[in-house]
Amino acid sequence: MTITELKQHFFSELQPSYPSEEVQSFFSILSEEILKKTRLELALEPDATISVLEQEQFETAVIRLKAQEPIQYIIGRTDFFGLSFTLNSHTLIPRPETEELVAWILELQKNRTEETVSVLDLGTGSGCIAVTLAKYLPQAQVDAMDISEGALEIAKENAAYHDVSVTFRHQDIFSIGELPQPYDLIVSNPPYVRELEKEHMQPNVLQFEPEAALFVPNDNPLRFYQKIAQLAKKGLRDQGVLYFEINEYLSNDMRQMLNNEGFAQVVIKQDMFGKDRMIKATIHAND
Numbered sequence: 001m002t003i004t005e006l007k008q009h010f011f012s013e014l015q016p017s018y019p020s021e022e023v024q025s026f027f028s029i030l031s032e033e034i035l036k037k038t039r040l041e042l043a044l045e046p047d048a049t050i051s052v053l054e055q056e057q058f059e060t061a062v063i064r065l066k067a068q069e070p071i072q073y074i075i076g077r078t079d080f081f082g083l084s085f086t087l088n089s090h091t092l093i094p095r096p097e098t099e100e101l102v103a104w105i106l107e108l109q110k111n112r113t114e115e116t117v118s119v120l121d122l123g124t125g126s127g128c129i130a131v132t133l134a135k136y137l138p139q140a141q142v143d144a145m146d147i148s149e150g151a152l153e154i155a156k157e158n159a160a161y162h163d164v165s166v167t168f169r170h171q172d173i174f175s176i177g178e179l180p181q182p183y184d185l186i187v188s189n190p191p192y193v194r195e196l197e198k199e200h201m202q203p204n205v206l207q208f209e210p211e212a213a214l215f216v217p218n219d220n221p222l223r224f225y226q227k228i229a230q231l232a233k234k235g236l237r238d239q240g241v242l243y244f245e246i247n248e249y250l251s252n253d254m255r256q257m258l259n260n261e262g263f264a265q266v267v268i269k270q271d272m273f274g275k276d277r278m279i280k281a282t283i284h285a286n287d
């Protein structure tokens with residue numbers, strides 16, 4: 001089969017289910033992964049033939065795409081902050097808003113002069129936040145926790161792949177009364193989607209992404225944030241900072257909760273779409 005024939009077959013199979021631009025994007029991603037060829041190389045070699053194995057790999061991907069499986073799970077990786085992260089069904093697919101949270105942290109950390117910065121990432125999933133901070137904050141000593149052993153295995157692989165040192169702990173945050181050590185920076189993107197928001201979500205998220213990474217009960221949507229705020233209040237060093245990714249609909253409740261838990265300075269930041277998406281809090285007003 002030639003590349004042109006492969007492409008025609010791929011489009012005819014998937015166009016009933018996806019818009020053309022998305023099919024093109026899937027084709028480019030799979031060509032890079034399977035054929036190790038860029039879009040330009042494909043265009044320059046339309047008559048090149050592909051092997052039977054490559055053809056089978058495309059066929060398997062088509063079947064999975066037809067079942068609405070996210071392309072990131074099909075290729076088993078995604079890019080986050082310019083770094084490649086391995087994923088599996090136990091890990092949430094890292095989102096662009098989480099990249100914005102990491103960018104904000106790095107921007108603010110740039111001005112700090114401490115020799116070491118101890119960092120804790122709660123609910124680390126693929127390790128995208130922990131590994132990226134370890135990579136780009138040279139003075140950071142990073143710990144990360146998650147309740148999912150399946151996610152932690154992948155997070156460890158990602159840390160090894162990027163050659164950074166992160167101490168991973170298998171931990172349910174609700175089962176601890178305090179953190180193992182004091183930290184300068186605590187960050188979390190915990191589960192925050194209310195059950196009531198499920199009806200507005202894409203079927204591929206509901207069907208394929210790990211439920212425990214996403215959902216919280218309607219009547220207690222801030223349960224993770226409150227628990228983490230309580231741990232952070234005792235576990236942050238004097239000038240320490242707590243960062244969260246937040247549910248865009250709950251920023252006022254978040255501010256209120258953090259004030260009630262004793263955080264003096266709370267800053268809410270919007271994402272690139274103008275949605276309240278990140279929050280930063282410190283115990284002392286002048287930090």
Ligand SMILES: C[S@@+](CC[C@H](N)C(=O)[O-])C[C@H]1O[C@@H](n2cnc3c(N)ncnc32)[C@H](O)[C@@H]1O
Pocket residue numbers: 091092093094095098122123124125126127128129145146147148151171172173174189190191192212213214
């Ligand atoms: C929204 S995902 C975030 C994953 C990753 N940090 C990211 O930003 O893509 C939330 C993570 O919290 C973990 N988690 C859920 N309940 C937990 C608990 N009780 N204790 C610790 N981690 C938990 C999930 O396994 C999941 O990896």
